[in-house]
Amino acid sequence: MVADYCSVSSLSHSLIVPVSVKLRLCQPVEKTSVLAQRLEADGVSWITLHARTVSARRRRNGPADLSQVKALKETLRVPVISNGNVREWSDIQSNFDYTGADGVMVGETLLGNPCIFSGTVPDPVDISLEYLQHCRDYPGTATFPTIQTHIRHFIDFQCGRKPWYQKFRAALGSCCDVDDVEQMLRTKVERWRGRPFRSDNGLEAHEDVQAGGTDNVDLTLLG
Template identity: 65%
Template sequence: MPIPEYLGHIAAPMVNQSDLPFRALVQKYGASMAYTQMLIPDRLLNDQEYFERHLRDLSLGFDTSIGPTVVQLCGNDSELIVQAGRKLQTYCDGIGAETDLNLGCPQEAARASQFGAYLLGQKDWPLVENIVSSMSHSFTVPVSAKLRLCQPSTGTLDLACRLAACGAAWITLHARTVSSQRRRQGSADLEQVKRLKDHMKIPIISNGNVRVWSDIQENLEYTGADGVMVGETLLGNPCLFANIVPDPVDISIEYLDLCRQYPGTAAIPNIQTHVRHFIEFQCGRRPWFKMFRASLGSTRTIEDIETLLRIRVEKWRGRPPRGRDYDVEDHPGIDDTEKKRMDQEDIDLTLVG
């Protein structure tokens, strides 16, 4: 696969949010490549349920060719990483597969387990180089590395060059330093991305400071990077790469349809979180949003969530119920107690208004 062709607009790996339906959604709307969430090699090798769940996610995406998918692995044991990667590499997308070493995760769990961004200290560089080298020599798919800034930041270029020499096909730089208390310590230092691009021959991907479409263009123009990776902004607007702001109910229902198309690849709590993000992105300040969150939390099925969207959210937005002939009085997912609560919420909203 000609890698640079797919590096322009990348959906970042996000914990419990990079499920197959969401990856399919963002790739439908302009993402040229999408990452899975961080997968743990030890669990892939020793937890059959965990392995089968993520294998199903990958294999369904592979069978339907949603687009290039990067499997994100973590860990500090090169042997385990290689064993786990070999079990997954043939189940990536039909165009090509990339296996990614995560050196950008700042979570406290990463510090305790000595992986992620906590391997960026210079004393750990030989370990990181060994991991990347082992991966690049063991897999039939390209290997990449995702970094945060080293401390001091000038060391980032040195580490990136070392990883390129070990076989990394491209480097993604989230140009912030590590903080377990705050995932974002100020704006990303795009000058450091530019520095990598100016001094390295492999593709460089810029990660950080993207909130709207124009940020992508400005980022690429300033850094000269080969592409941009976006994370949390896509959670609110999965159509960002298409320069579209969708109707929040429309995009929520579209996501639910993908969950049905790929059954068993997204758990209800994760589906609820996605839908909450879609609605909050445009309606988070509406007086009914807190009631929506509470109602969303009480749903148990995809059908419950869709009913909430088609009837109650549309009603709160001042619109008539939409499509599929949903009737509050007849729908089995809404009992008498729920109907009474809906009536009370209407009264509450009238008082707020």
Template identity: 60%
Template sequence: MVNQSDAPFRLLTRRYGATLTYTQMLDPNQLLNDREYLEFHLRDLQSTHHGWDVYTRPVIVQLCGNDPEVVVKAAKQVQTYCDGIDLNLGCPQEHAREGHFGGYLLNKKDWPLINSIVSAMSHSLAVPSSAKIRLCASAKTVDLGRLLEHAGASWVTLHARHVSAKRRRQGAADLDAVQELKDALTVPVVSNGNVRTFSDIHDNMAYTRADGAMVGETLLGNPCLFSGDDIRDPVHMSLEYLDICKVLPEVTTLKTIQAHVRHIIEFQCVRRPWYSKFRLALNECDSVDEIEALLRGKAGKAPGVAEEPESRDPEDEHKDSNLDDLGDTFDHVSYSG
């Protein structure tokens, strides 16, 4: 989910119950060699606004890579502004195959390299290190989990599907594999996969006994999933996201904003007769104001759209929060990576 976990979207999911968010997968080489790239993501990590600081942390920075020294150097550039560094060992995309990182390090021949990277992270960084993996094809996933634990990973996340560049979500996630990993490790295990509704989170965790539930693509369509509300007006959700983007204008791109609005509207409205024209018009928008006008105009007048809710007060919403430290974050997890 590259370019899908910008600060405004992370703040939106935190408003609606996610207790921990991840950044998108960042490229260590670019963090070290591209000043503009580094500064953009540092702005993203430091983004806040009066009353919103309760939503900005905890946040985990996710890195990819296959060089322990490079990964650690890049992590040191951002560790001051986050609560942990995660190594992505699950990305299935073609560029990960070509660069030999992400899910393409899961073959057993690369496990010594994985061990070196995670060990270097755990011994060199001031914040906890973790890893997100997929199912291993060449060996037992549990054995890789044990390796990660012994290398110093503070927790392990398992997206219980095999790597597939063509179909990222091929078949249902194997929750039995999550349960097996949980039974084998002493560090926390987070389960990723098979969540479409709020009740799926509880069913998933009850079955796997995992310490947390991570949600990715479903959250793009329904950012309020962790609130327990599976159906919330998508136009109003999009407008709320745009409001945050206006306050934090230099931490995301127009292309990313368009993608988020498309996901949110599409999640419930893809079969509406006006959706195809809306999507075309959305792609033609040149500013946040134009996207807002489109939402308030065409989509906002569509059947089934409710009256706009009252504005949310971050301070009031935080009264029941118990997010005092990272140890409290493994109830629910929202993720992009």
């Protein structure tokens, strides 16, 4: 939702739950703190800054400018959440140390490693199989194309540069349902990784599978 000052003010004064706002950098960048101070005066409970401009498409256009988060933290009284540049666990602590922010939000990296806030990197097949089980337990939560996209992210995160990665993409794209994806992971992907087939879920581990195959996850760690 795009909210103007007026609706932020009325929301924050009429709702019993806290209202927060997530911002990107303004252009020119100095306007960011002006906007944030107006929002603070309008009653927001905290402000998250993704320190890139709208025109910078995620990380492809370079790193977030965390100096702007630091500057905002020094300007505001409400808590400031820092967003951008976290790829691994150690980035979270260095983000806190540098910006002095009250929390760190992670976006894109969670697609590949949903365990980042526990400081671990799961085995990509293990986490994929766990995710597929959630899809079965909560049917209808994600469409099959979305499931394929999430599986792609889990494998891409650690194996995107492996020579077999394109074969995996093709195999995922040919899958028709969750069972297909599971069997493809247990057989083909494990073989490409040089590991034994996994058949411990009762599926037969053989290769005649019909193989073949996006997204918004954000989590915030409070300091």
